[in-house]
Amino acid sequence: MGNEEKRPNILFIMSDQHRFCDTGYAGNKDVETPNLDQLSQDGACFTTAYSNCPLCVPARGSLLTAQHALRHGAAANDIPIHADATSIAHILNDAGYETAYIGKWHLGGIPRDKYITEENRLGFQYWNGCNCNHMYNQGYYDDNFNVRHKIEGYEPIAQTTLALDFLESRKNSQQPYALWLCVGTPHDPYFILPEGELEYFENKKLDLRENVDIEHMKEKPFNEASILKCYAGYYGHIRQLDLQIGRIIQWLKDNRKYEDTILVYTSDHGDMLGSHGFLNKQLWYDESARVPLLISWPKKIPPGKRMQPISLVDIAPTLLGIIGLTFNNKVDGKDLSDVVFHEAAQGQDYVYYYSYVPCHQASNREVRSWRAVTDGKYMYAEEENQNSICMYNMGNDKFQIKDIKDDASYADVKKRLKEALDVEVNKNDGYSPWETLLEKSSLMEAWNESEAYFSLLFKQYYELIKKVNCNIQKI
Structure with a gap:
């Protein structure tokens, strides 16, 4: 990008726990996402994007720092991110951007409602954030001065209004901005929604994914009716999310900013929702690890699908590469901006993804710590002791039902x-027990503090959930 050319504004929207398959453009006819569908037509639509660690905190850290989880902490x-970690915000600040963050942060450690002080915001200058909240009718945000503001109504609507307020206040500014809007939905609880939203989807005939295994649920004895109700709430959150994205796109178009704005949408990880008999995330299956990724800049980026594999750790280097910038420190992610601009560009051969530490629901699973790679067509996963878990050919088995790890015809x-x-x-990281990895990275003390906190928090959390009649699993 030439020195004489003004850098584009950046608007980065990230949801929480939105799996790759649940948009209209991905082929789901039950969910309603007209604005995301249009965005997928306006820009680069990555079909094989993965969360490197499909769990809220590690994924968010990797997205902002372009480093894998043990490196950013x-x-x-x-477990809080290293306060001295270099994020994309630092690089953008140095390039003359005003950086802003609105919504869920979840990188501050415990307690979840703690204030995030300026030195712990990874360089973001404008702040309307909260560490972590999933009670969507009891939201809040802290401003630049850590004054706490209560949110009335459904949290994603209010957070979008905050984003629109920021955009309106900067619409005549000559300084480019980079705004991150990070909402907590469609993460459970699935049933805290605007009035009528849950019922809207409950009254539709919803189809479960073909790999939902009601008879062999491994984590809770859900029946088909309860899974369908979770689908209804999940789709309700997604529809509301899409409506908020529509508000932002409309503002950009009304103010003639859409063509000149880089608009990104993705999520930190997916949600199993009964597929393969599991709930939530921290698994190697696509429902857990594969996410939507859209990058639009109508003036510059040719629209179309991008089949090349990409992961969250690659997004920040790629976004910087689009505008001619780069990290000035060691990062793990790759700059795939050439793929963004050129549909037939080479890209990378594999992406690496993993779950080291068995948090919360994963602590009770048979496989608690694992690593995996995918080239977009095949995936292969192993336990931390190098025992093979599975291998799938997604080219002819998109629901990952037939494990081919022991099939001689796939030996090569x-x-x-x-x-x-x-x-x-x-x-x-090495094939080491997760406890050893935490010890070597000086993270065991923080982990123990987190575990002690959650033993109390979950007891209180479930009591609160009962009051709003929600069926929720551990976060």
Whole structure:
């Protein structure tokens, strides 16, 4: 980008727990996402985007710093990120941007309602954030001076209004801005919604994904009716999210900013919702680890699908690459801006994803710590002791039902994926027990503090959930 050319504004929208398959453009006819569908037509639509660690805190840290979880420090839920970590906001600040953050942060550690002081905001200058809240009818935000403001009504609507207020106040500014809007939905609780939203989807005939396994639920004895109700609430959150994105896009168009704004949409990870008999996340399946990713800049980025694999750790280097910038420190993510601009560009061969620390619901699973790679067509996963978990050919098995790890006809593919996995593991963490990884990274004390906090929090949380008649699993 030439020195004489004004850098574009950046608007980065991130949701929480929105899996790749639940948009209209991805083929789901039950969910209603007309604004995301249009955005997918206006820009680069990545079809194989993955969360490197499908859990809220590590994923968010990797997205902002372009580093894997052990390097940025927030290696498990509610372990705080290193305060001195370099984020994309620091690079944008140095390039003359005003950086702003609105919504869920979840990188401050415990307690979840703590104030995030300026030195812990990873360089973001304008602040209307909260550390973590999922009671969507009891929201709040803290401003730049850590004055707390109560949110009335459904939290994502209010957060979008805050974003629109920011955009309105900067519409005549000559200084470019980079605004992050991070909402907590469609993460459970699924049933805290605007009036009528849950009923709207409950009254529709919803189809469960083909890999939902009611008879072999591994975490709670859900029946089909209860899973369908969770689908209804989940889709309600997504429809409301899409409406808020529509408000923002309309403002950009009304103010003739849409063509000149880089608009990004993604999520930190997905949601199992009964697929393969599991709930929530922290799993190698696509429902948990694969996310939507849209990057629009109508003036510059050719629209169309991008089949090349990408992951959250690549997004910040790619976004910087689009505007001619780069990180000035060591990062793990790759600049894939060439793929953004050129549909046929080479890209990368694999993405690496994992779940080191068995947080919350994962602590009771048979496989508690794992690593995986995917090239977009095949995926392969191993436990921390290098026992094979599974391998799938998503080219002809998009629901990941037939495990082919022991199929001799795929031996060459397995060897290739295993070699790629070994390279990534040896580079990033080693096949070590998760406790050892935390000790080596000086994170065990923070983990123990988090666990002690949650033993009390979950007891209080479930009592609060009962009052609003919600069926919720551990966060």
